[in-house]
Amino acid sequence: MNNKIVFGIGGIIIGLVIAIFFTTTISPYSNAGFGMMGWRSNSGSNQGLTGNTQVANNIDRHFIEQMIPHHDGAVAMAKLALEKSKRTEIKTLATAIIEGQTKEIQDMEVWYKDWFGKDVPQVSTGMMGGGMMSSSGMHMGGQEDMTVLENAKDFDKAFLEAMIPHHQLALMMVRMLEAGSNRPEMLQLAKNITNSQSKEIQQMQAWYVQWYK
Template sequence: MRSTQFLGRRITAAASTVIFATALLGGATAPALAHGQVATPVSSHAQDQAPAETLQPDPTSPTAYEFGETLAGLEGEQLEITFLAEIIPHHQAAIEMSQLELERGASPDIRTHAENIIANQQHQIDQFTRWLEEWYGLTPEEAMAQAPEEAQEEMKVLEEETQMMIEELSAVEAGEGFDVAFVQKMIPHHQAGIIEFLEPQSRADHAQLRVAATAGITTQQAQVADFRTWLAGRS
């Protein structure tokens, strides 16, 4: 059982990661109230004049931030193997969600994004799988088994959450409503991927992996920005 001190350290580090990842994504977070500060109630007149509620993406998994912190504590071979063990199934899930968008979506713009996700992430899956074999003689499944116990636990939670996300998306009927649901889920999925890319981008031993991580961040950050703009236009 983790100690209170250890949990406190994890929460502090995770909060720092949230701020950094939010800055990377160009997003904004609502300012927190100071201790003891009371929010000023909104008048009924102001409420009457308020615009319609903006559609929002689903929240990013807290476990993604925890996994990012775990990667930050790893070095060299262990960092690369653990990252590759997670990012490969993460990309595979994005491809599965994008294939659903191509089957059921109505928006040409979002369908084009789905096609790009499939192409880009399949390319990286092929790269990462090949590198695991060339560098370490491992399959993705073997790499996962070699990851630290804490990382394995977090990857298991992330897999369960991703499967639930896919199941929820699979239950949405075809049409523009599916486009909205796809975007709402792909934004946090991309955000989790960006968090996972941060450590190998700066500290991977292999230059090829650092370059690939940078490309992954750049591509997914641009798609998140486009998705947020599109989602705001649906409100």
């Protein structure tokens, strides 16, 4: 598939997910006088402060519930890359993804328990996690995705076509977190994800052009 088409379709999908994230995250407070990121409308100042806190708390909760399965999908694909890839560059990237995102998963699980008093619920296959469709028609990180990757004629090409939009989606989720969270831990996590995955996207795009243009 032409690399412009690959990245273009990924962008369209990511745009659709943004709307879903905002709807599921903000809508519980839409009738309390708050706008998109919890900004107060014409309600009283005390209500606005409470509402902003509630919205920020809800954003943190929802982000963790969705980012953990999203990270799980990336880790699963990266582990497969260690087995199937023929390129040292891909294997080095896969190792970095496994180490970095596994640590982030562990951190988010601890925070969720501390802040919300329970373990992170298991999220069924859905738009923000394993069920997100990639530009190559696969569920990124889901069982179908793993099967397609495992049987791909050119594994490295299929891996890049799945992982690039997967990372792009993570960055969009992070931008929404930065706009709504007030917890230092979450804002630092957002910064870490942005730094690491932006660099990985650039590297993967460069490889794709170099190897498959």
